[in-house]
Amino acid sequence: MDMMTTPDSPRKSLFARLWHDRAGNFGLATAILLPVAAATAGVAIDLNRMVQVRSALQDSADSAVLSAANALAKNDKMSDEEVLEFARKFMKAQLNNVLPGDASDQTDEEAAEDPLAGAVGNVERKLGTSGKTVEVSLSPSYTLATNGMTALLGWKEVTVSVTATAQSTPESGAAVSMYVVLDRSGSMSFTTNTVDTSVASCVNYSASNWAYKDITSTRDKNYIKPSKPCYVKKIQALKTASAVMMSELVKADPKADLIRVGAVSYNEVTQSASGMAWGVTTATNYITALPSVPTGGTDASGAMTIAYNALKKTNTAEKSAHATKGNSDFTRYIVFMTDGEMTGNSAAWNPTIDKAVLDECTAAKKEGIKIFSVAFMAPDRGKTLLSACASSLSDYYEPTDMAGLVKAFGEIGKAAAAASTRLTN
DSSP, X not given: OHHHHTTTHHHHHHHHHHXXXXXXXXXXXHHHHHHXXXXXXXXHHHHHHHHHHHHHHHHXXXXXXXXXXXXXXXXXXXXXXXXXXXXXXXXXXXXXXXXXXXXXXXXXXXXXXXXXXTOEEEEEEEEETTEEEEEEEEEOEEEEEOOHHHHTTTOOXXXXXXXXXXXXXXXXXXXXXXXXXXXXXXXXXXXXXXXXXTSSOBOOBOTTTGGGTTOOXXXXXXXXOOBSSOEEEHHHHHHHHXXXXXXXXXXXXXXXXXXXXXXXXXXXXXXXXXXXXXXXXXXXXXXXXXOSSOXXXXXXXXXHXXXXXXXXXXXXXXXXXXXXXXXXXXXXXXXXXXXXXXXXXXXSOOHHHHHHHHHHHHHHHHXXXXXXXXXXXXXXXXXXXXXXXXXXXXXXXXXXXXXXXXXXXXXHHHHHHSOEEEEOO
């Protein structure tokens, strides 16, 4: 039995001695583990680079398709290839600016190639019930050379891929329902600082002489005489600004089958509203007919209630009206303007009315109705109320002169009529 095991004994003895020889254990372990540790470290480094590059690639692709979709929405004569080339060039410029520095450590030959040349893209032009929609998608990839440590595992390079898609509705395709709530109180008869060059002189009303507005006898010492120069009244500035806003809506909907507008005015009471109608004609005529010298106090609560009730979801009138024109969806807006604070039929601020107005604003915003508010040459309490009513700070305007009012209403019109662009993936 001992003779049969003798040939294996030297071999067993050799391995036994090697195993028990502590002088070589560290070197052996190092020889075995060092490549594994190096490869693991290399993978960790490359994984971090991949995450950075993928993020940069996705951000650039998102920006590119959004820009391309907007470009196509504005110019539907662009061919599909022109749109995709626009997206690729835009993305290449973006990517070069945001890629991590070490991600661009490629060879001269690799750098000379366009890394996005093979990016697959697609353009779709759809005509749905809510108007024309264009969709641009892009699926770019970027190849990174791995570091030497990762290469120990056999991976010489790694490719990162993303997909981005954006939709855009041309300006003529965004359905809108808007209610305009306007102040026609006595202070709207006061002057702005803009000279009315169309007349030589006129009665310039202000807070200091408004109490004498009804005196008609020229012999009375408080009779308000026409003076030079004639300054534009606030109500006149409002009519001009409203016309600019309506003009922007007409540009977006020349056929008057996408945009519906209503208008209502108020002083200490709420005047009869125009009601909602297709296009801007009805609302424009209503605003034009506002008195040239308005009178009265300020209470917007009733007018805001009318606007809110017309646009809230439980009132299906607007949904039904848009459905007749094939508009399956529409955006709801309220444009709320005042030049004062809520006083009711008095000269003092009324906190009860102020709260009632704010409550209507809050209810409307909860319903998803977007509110633009304009505090025109208003006192602090008026500014506070209207800034709280606006859907956001960017939707609140505080013009101090006619030029500012016209600009504000123009921007509101553009915002309401703007192309509806969204990132879908």
